[in-house]
Amino acid sequence: MEGLKDRLTARAIEEGFSSIGICRPSSIPEAAGRLADFVGEGLHGQMAWMADRMAWRGNPEALWPEARSIIMLAEVYTPEEDPLDVLKRRDRAAVSVYAQGKDYHDLVKKRLKRLGRWLIAEAGGEIKVFVDTAPVMEKPLGQAAGIGWQGKHTNLLSRDLGSWFFLGAIFTTLELPADAPERERCGSCTACLDICPTRAFPAPFQIDARRCISYLTIEHKGPVAEKLRPLMGNRIYGCDDCLAICPWNKFAVTARETGYAAREAEPPRLAELAALDDAGFRARYSGSPVKRIGRGRFVRNVLYAIGNSGDETLAPVARSLAGDPDPTVADAARWALERLKG
Known part of the structure; x- marks a missing residue:
């Protein structure tokens, strides 16, 4: 499977992803408890979907018991301008960078499906792809797969990509070699x-x-x-x-997908x-x-x-x-x- 993993990595980069890592569905055992505490304290506000299907969200093994590996992928959308500059222009609207272009759900999912089809053609098995629309905790899985770590603001950071990237997941019945998880690297910065x-x-x-x-x-x-x-x-x-x-944004890389441009x-x-x-x-x-x-x-x-x-x-x-x-x-x-x- 090592040869397959190398080819999968090369194919993912060819498709437009910036980073790839693999973990097991059992790699985030602490997630269910943290999610339960978060929802129990009401910190989720009106986001009832976080409480719904919590058993699936906190446990990837429950979401799809047949899955043996989770392929996590990062796709950058680094802005060309400093997003803080518009805050000084009070007659103008500040829109989050990720929402200034095309909907990332559509762009990332198409790429995930193409990569998934390639994987099936190469090695068989079954897949399911997810982009922020299912009960999947992408950030803990991204850390477990070695893509980055959850910073003090709870978002995922990467030594190689900075802050600006989307996450997608491919669940597969194939048992692929897992990567080492990334450790937290925020230090004393607040x-x-x-x-x-x-x-x-x-x-x-x-x-x-x-x-x-x-x-x-x-x-x-x-x-x-x-x-x-x-x-x-x-x-x-x-x-x-x-x-x-x-x-860490000093390591941010330029977005390859033109659809994310404002x-x-x-x-x-x-x-x-x-x-x-x-x-x-x-x-x-x-x-x-x-x-x-x-x-x-x-x-x-x-x-x-x-x-x-x-x-x-x-x-x-x-x-x-x-x-x-x-x-x-x-x-x-x-x-x-x-x-x-x-």
Whole structure:
């Protein structure tokens, strides 16, 4: 199988992946307990899908008992510009780097399927592929497979890739040689914890999703707590602060997939985004991860950013949405107006 593994690695790189590692379905025995503690403390917020099928999520052996190996793959999406720069442009929208181009779910899954078909043709067996849409704990598996380690911000880091990469998994019935797990290499650095605007990390290696701006802008339904809104700044979809500040990014490599490049040459203006109706929103973000949150949640976020902009010329924009049929949008518009008056 060693010869097969070498060929598999070469094929993965040829397909466009940047790193590959292999572990066993039994390689993360501590994951189930950590997940249970996280959900038990309510740190997952409204993400009910984390609690659902928890037995599968915490135990890859339960998800597919026939699997003998898990092939973990990393694909980089390193930005060309510093994602922190747009935070100073208060009339513009900050969108997380991963969501500025095409939907990574589609791009990574196609690559995984091609690699999986190649593996079957070479060695037989069965496969299942996963990209962030099934009860699979990709980050612990990525560490077990040697791709990187979970940093103090709980995201996966790599000595060779930095912070900017997606993870995909191929479960297979083939028993392939496993790689050694990666060890944690954050040392005394706390840059990712210190930069978090909402203090979403109760302690190193722990996250309270209910305070995380990525969670608040993407997963959280309804109004965001008023004490957190000013801390969101102009971030309207996700947050890259803890990733962008990481010193390991000096080893980040250039993205090979052009589909991850930003669709727009400049960060969009808040006034322009606030004016989108449902049809306009769906058309603008077709094929983008942004589309999944819907127009209501999206415009809610834009209005929080308008309220944080300090730009009184945006007051008419907020005023025009104060009577929006979506009560959450209307609430955000009224809040933005009060902030701009203040």
